[in-house]
Amino acid sequence: xxxxxxxxxxxxxxxxxxxxxxxxxxxxxxxxxxxxxxxxxxxxxxxxxxxxxxxxxxxxxxxxxxxxxxxxxxxxxxxxxxxxxxxxxxxxxxxxxxxxxxxxxxxxxxxxxxxxxxxxxxxxxxxxxxxxxxxxxxxxxxxxxxxxxxxxxxxxxxxxxxxxxxxxxxxxxxxxxxxxxxxxxxxxxxxxxxxxxxxxxxxxxxxxxxxxxxxxxxxxxxxxxxxxxxxxxxxxxxxxxxxxxxxxxxxxxxxxxxxxxxxxxxxxxxxxxxxxxxxxxxxxxxxxxxxxxxxx
Amino acid sequence: xxxxxxxxxxxxxxxxxxxxxxxxxxxxxxxxxxxxxxxxxxxxxxxxxxxxxxxxxxxxxxxxxxxxxxxxxxxxxxxxxxxxxxxxxxxxxxxxxxxxxxxxxxxxxxxxxxxxxxxxxxxxxxxxxxxxxxxxxxxxxxxxxxxxxxxxxxxxxxxxxxxxxxxxxxxxxxxxxxxxxxxxxxxxxxxxxxxxxxxxxxxxxxxxxxxxxxxxxxxxxxxxxxxxxxxxxxxxxxxxxxxxxxxxxxxxxxxxxx
Ligand SMILES: Nc1ncnc2c1ncn2[C@@H]1O[C@H](COP(=O)(O)OP(=O)(O)OP(=O)(O)O)[C@@H](O)[C@H]1O
Ligand SMILES: [Mg+2]
Numbered sequence: 001x002x003x004x005x006x007x008x009x010x011x012x013x014x015x016x017x018x019x020x021x022x023x024x025x026x027x028x029x030x031x032x033x034x035x036x037x038x039x040x041x042x043x044x045x046x047x048x049x050x051x052x053x054x055x056x057x058x059x060x061x062x063x064x065x066x067x068x069x070x071x072x073x074x075x076x077x078x079x080x081x082x083x084x085x086x087x088x089x090x091x092x093x094x095x096x097x098x099x100x101x102x103x104x105x106x107x108x109x110x111x112x113x114x115x116x117x118x119x120x121x122x123x124x125x126x127x128x129x130x131x132x133x134x135x136x137x138x139x140x141x142x143x144x145x146x147x148x149x150x151x152x153x154x155x156x157x158x159x160x161x162x163x164x165x166x167x168x169x170x171x172x173x174x175x176x177x178x179x180x181x182x183x184x185x186x187x188x189x190x191x192x193x194x195x196x197x198x199x200x201x202x203x204x205x206x207x208x209x210x211x212x213x214x215x216x217x218x219x220x221x222x223x224x225x226x227x228x229x230x231x232x233x234x235x236x237x238x239x240x241x242x243x244x245x246x247x248x249x250x251x252x253x254x255x256x257x258x259x260x261x262x263x264x265x266x267x268x269x270x271x272x273x274x275x276x277x278x279x280x281x282x283x284x285x286x287x288x289x290x291x292x293x294x295x296x
Numbered sequence: 297x298x299x300x301x302x303x304x305x306x307x308x309x310x311x312x313x314x315x316x317x318x319x320x321x322x323x324x325x326x327x328x329x330x331x332x333x334x335x336x337x338x339x340x341x342x343x344x345x346x347x348x349x350x351x352x353x354x355x356x357x358x359x360x361x362x363x364x365x366x367x368x369x370x371x372x373x374x375x376x377x378x379x380x381x382x383x384x385x386x387x388x389x390x391x392x393x394x395x396x397x398x399x400x401x402x403x404x405x406x407x408x409x410x411x412x413x414x415x416x417x418x419x420x421x422x423x424x425x426x427x428x429x430x431x432x433x434x435x436x437x438x439x440x441x442x443x444x445x446x447x448x449x450x451x452x453x454x455x456x457x458x459x460x461x462x463x464x465x466x467x468x469x470x471x472x473x474x475x476x477x478x479x480x481x482x483x484x485x486x487x488x489x490x491x492x493x494x495x496x497x498x499x500x501x502x503x504x505x506x507x508x509x510x511x512x513x514x515x516x517x518x519x520x521x522x523x524x525x526x527x528x529x530x531x532x533x534x535x536x537x538x539x540x541x542x543x544x545x546x547x548x549x550x551x552x553x554x
Contacts, residue, residue, distance in 0.1 A: 178398075180394060180396060180398035181398060181400055181401070183356065183359070183394065183398070184394065184398045184399075184400060184460070184463075185400070185410070186356065186359065186387070187354060187356060187387055187391065187392040187394075188387060188388075188391070188410060188411045188414065188463065188464070188467070189383070189384040189385070189386075189387035189388045189411065189414060189415060189467070190410075190414055191384065194414055198410070198413075198414075199400050202400075202401065202402065203400070203401045
């Protein structure tokens with residue numbers, strides 16, 4: 001009786017162990033497969049089309065004859081919208097993180113943190129829709145534009161989407177600063193603001209930079225909301241007040257109409273590769289800052 | 297006032313001082329006088345209120361949350377509890393060294409310049425002079441002058457603690473409070489810091505909390521023995537250690553208790 005039990009236990013152990021192993025391996029396999037697929041499809045473009053013309057071309061005319069797959073306007077579109085949103089989100093995020101982490105009374109702190117995290121739970125399509133009916137007309141009116149579907153609308157919208165990441169990570173970074181620094185500063189006669197400004201922020205700077213990087217990563221990969229409110233004109237942007245088209249929006253908008261196996265189709269995957277490399281680099285930088293923080 | 301007078305006049309007077317953490321009374325009707333330019337040691341078993349008393353003198357206890365006090369502490373004729381007390385001014389006059397060295401994660405220079413930047417508004421050259429003078433004062437200048445911009449956290453424990461003292465004397469305080477300043481250091485570093493404390497007392501009034509009886513005997517001029525929030529006995533260190541008036545003090549310093 002006892003030995004049957006033991007054998008049974010051993011079988012269960014074995015099955016569980018192998019199942020967990022398989023799950024772990026599978027996740028890696030999927031990532032590799034996705035990457036290989038992306039590479040294979042994307043690089044197919046360059047059988048017919050010069051990589052230089054793709055990377056440095058300033059015209060995105062995928063369905064004219066002959067087509068032109070210059071990624072520059074799309075890249076700039078993404079960069080402009082992203083930079084704009086970071087310029088908005090970082091000061092707001094730093095301010096909010098300082099308020100939540102250092103200034104607000106405890107009860108309010110909890111409410112604020114929950115609210116910020118709730119913001120992260122709103123689907124981006126919903127935010128995009130709200131942006132379309134509220135922000136876009138407002139931008140048009142305030143800046144006296146012909147259309148409110150501009151880069152700046154996208155930037156403002158994306159700033160809101162990046163806020164949860166930025167605020168909660170920055171708040172963590174501030175919280176991780178040893179309180180002995182704070183006491184040291186206060187014992188030297190520093191006021192609360194001087195303590196935050198001269199000690200807490202410099203001490204938390206690595207973590208705060210990581211927060212910014214992850215915020216950028218979040219923003220640059222965002223698709224639906226941007227597609228809805230940035231106007232999607234694939235010109236080279238010269239100001240924030242123009243319609244732009246981002247890389248993500250291009251893929252999303254054109255994937256449906258591109259004929260499978262055509263250059264247009266491959267070119268969208270090539271954009272995917274570029275996007276992948278950018279996000280990867282950003283995440284790597286963020287990881288570097290986080291790592292530096294945990295070592296310090 | 298003649299110099300002789302000023303030695304006899306206490307610079308800090310603690311008067312009927314009670315302190316409560318919420319409902320818990322950590323200090324009971326403490327009365328004591330601390331003389332200028334001397335080292336006063338505070339000894340007593342763990343939890344008897346030594347750190348609490350020290351933190352009452354620069355009002356760092358205000359950060360501890362629900363703290364109430366009764367009585368008064370007077371520093372250089374100015375009461376420090378009551379309305380309209382300027383904390384910045386108080387903490388400039390009364391510096392504090394912590395148990396674990398806590399230099400800021402900035403450069404050596406910036407650590408020392410921290411206080412002057414807050415309070416003094418000096419020119420660049422004047423600031424450098426203050427930094428040099430302060431580092432010299434703690435015996436770090438010669439070693440550090442070529443690497444003033446190295447991170448302070450790269451220093452050894454002893455150097456960090458010296459730096460923390462330099463950071464205080466850069467704003468010319470009157471009083472230095474030290475809460476077990478050597479407890480995170482090895483014996484040799486401890487020797488060095490004790491040496492520094494003896495040097496510093498020609499210019500500053502020093503109040504030091506220590507668990508180390510021998511250290512109290514070595515560095516202090518006066519010793520105060522606390523037990524359960526009460527000042528049991530205070531007097532010249534030599535007397536306290538050779539002829540204590542109270543039985544409890546004797547038991548503690550001879551190691552029969554505590
Ligand atoms: N922030 C606080 N809130 C509540 N109680 C506290 C607080 N700080 C200290 N106490 C209590 O007050 C009493 C005195 O503490 P204090 O730290 O002053 O003792 P100490 O003599 O410095 O002890 P040690 O030698 O261990 O450092 C202790 O009973 C302690 O638990
Ligand atoms: Mg203590």
